[in-house]
Amino acid sequence: MAKHFYFEQKGLCIYCQQNLKIAFDNNFETNISHIEHIKPKARNKYPEDTFNQKNLTLSCNGFDCRNEIDKSEFCGHNKQAKYNADLFVNPIELQDIEKYFEYTFTGDINPADNLNKQEREKAEEMIKILDLKNPRLVNMRLENFNNIINMELSNIELLLDENVDLLPSFFSMIKQLLK
Ligand SMILES: [Zn+2]
Numbered sequence: 645m646a647k648h649f650y651f652e653q654k655g656l657c658i659y660c661q662q663n664l665k666i667a668f669d670n671n672f673e674t675n676i677s678h679i680e681h682i683k684p685k686a687r688n689k690y691p692e693d694t695f696n697q698k699n700l701t702l703s704c705n706g707f708d709c710r711n712e713i714d715k716s717e718f719c720g721h722n723k724q725a726k727y728n729a730d731l732f733v734n735p736i737e738l739q740d741i742e743k744y745f746e747y748t749f750t751g752d753i754n755p756a757d758n759l760n761k762q763e764r765e766k767a768e769e770m771i772k773i774l775d776l777k778n779p780r781l782v783n784m785r786l787e788n789f790n791n792i793i794n795m796e797l798s799n800i801e802l803l804l805d806e807n808v809d810l811l812p813s814f815f816s817m818i819k820q821l822l823k
Contacts, residue, residue, distance in 0.1 A: 646679060649702035655810035657704035658735050659719040659774045660781055663813040664702070664709055676709045677702050682734055684725040701736055708784055718775040731769035744770070747817040751786030753777060788814050789821065 655663050657677070664677050680703035683693045693699040703720030716722070735741050744767040746756045753776050755767035771777055792800060803812050804819060812818065 645700075646677060646702060649679070649700070650677075651809065653702055654808070654815075656813065656815065657719055658701040659703055659723075660776065661811075661814050661816060662704055662709055662784060663810070664704060665810060675705065677704050678720060680720040680723075682727070682732070682736065683729075684727050698736060708780065714780075718778040718781050720774075722775040722778075723773045726773045728769065731766050733766050733770050742816050742820070745776075745816070747785070747820050749789065749821065751782040751784070751789065753782075753785075753817075785814050785817055789817065792818060792822070 650664060655665050657664060658680065680701045681693070682699050682701060685693075706716030706718045706721040707714030733741055733744055744756055744759065744763060746754050748754070753771060755764045755771070759767060775781070792803065795803075800822060804822065806815075
């Protein structure tokens with residue numbers, strides 16, 4: 645099942661968007677990613693959604709996938725059972741999720757400028773429960789962005805192509821900062 649989500653998500657963690665490719669190439673998937681319940685299965689609050697496909701997705705295990713012995717810090721493992729239906733921006737249901745966040749050239753992520761009050765609260769909640777400002781994640785985004793701006797222009801254009809089977813890590817950031 646993990647493989648199904650992997651291709652559906654074009655190879656990216658549903659939350660932080662790091663590429664899980666290495667994990668699948670090497671059959672590390674269980675160490676590096678997990679099937680994530682958007683509405684948590686813990687405490688049996690949403691029993692009807694435990695096996696609902698629309699509630700399931702693939703999250704990284706909260707560390708840099710290129711280094712599988714790191715400890716978990718962000719994404720699904722940081723979120724765990726923290727779920728507030730009113731504040732959660734569901735990446736499965738929402739097509740315009742990218743409008744909620746703004747990336748900086750230093751690898752940081754913030755609620756976007758033009759959000760209304762309610763949207764801003766949601767963006768803040770997501771950043772908090774997924775720990776999207778985790779220093780390690782910020783560093784991964786920065787490193788990724790720095791690698792890209794040193795690439796040839798024609799290669800950058802290829803990276804921005806959405807019509808591919810697997811997207812590069814931090815695709816929303818790349819798109820926002822380079823388009
Ligand atoms: Zn992640």
